Amino acid sequence: MNGFRIGAGERERIYASTTDTYDEAADLDLIAIEYALNGEPVVLTTDERVYAARLLDARGLDAGAIAHRIGTAASTVRGWKANGWKRGGASKVAPPxxxxxxxxxxxxxxxxxxxxxxxxxxxxxxxxxxxxxxxxxxxxxx
Incomplete structure (x- = not known):
């Protein structure tokens, strides 16, 4: 058979950085982030997931697609976006x-x-x- 599955063709590769492999200031592994951006299986830290989600959102992906690529829930991605791409700001802290x-x-x-x-x-x-x-x-x- 001469055909291929829809969506299985070559797609553009997304690069997190073209020169650096590690960001010491933010403690980010840019190679692992690049793998996640391109849908390859990789384990990310929370900060790396937030960074990858921000990059994917800038490319126009919806929260569900972003969550699938970085291995988290869509509600978590929406919370990060609502919090200005910072982690953990949506929870309410009880007063002392x-x-x-x-x-x-x-x-x-x-x-x-x-x-x-x-x-x-x-x-x-x-x-x-x-x-x-x-x-x-x-x-x-x-």
Whole structure:
């Protein structure tokens, strides 16, 4: 048979760099990135994946095609793009909790760890335990 599968023909090779093989400033292996850009199997670090995704996006590929080439999820690629091609900025960090005060259940736990005895905290822990047994929650009703 004289034919070939559609899409199996030669395609243009994408080069990450024509002169360098390693970027010391960003710790990137440009040869591994080049393999990923061209759909060849390779293991990349997260920074290398972000760099490769940015290059493929500049060439007009959609998030699904980019994700397939670099071995990650399309939602991850969209998150990197939304974050200005930086990794890990989409997650929300919870604000730090306030310091516990005597009379709270969590302060009772601190007293136990330190080997201290506090009647106020013991009463608060008992009340929270009693609420939990009765209602299924340690929170006081509003």
């Amino acid at each position: 909790r306030s310091e516990p005060k005597c009379g709270e259940q969590r302060m009772y736990r601190r007293h136990l760890r330190r080997g201290e005895s506090c009647d106020v905290c013991r009463a608060a822990n008992s009340a929270a335990d009693r609420r939990y047994r009765l209602t299924g929650s340690t929170k006081a009703s509003a």
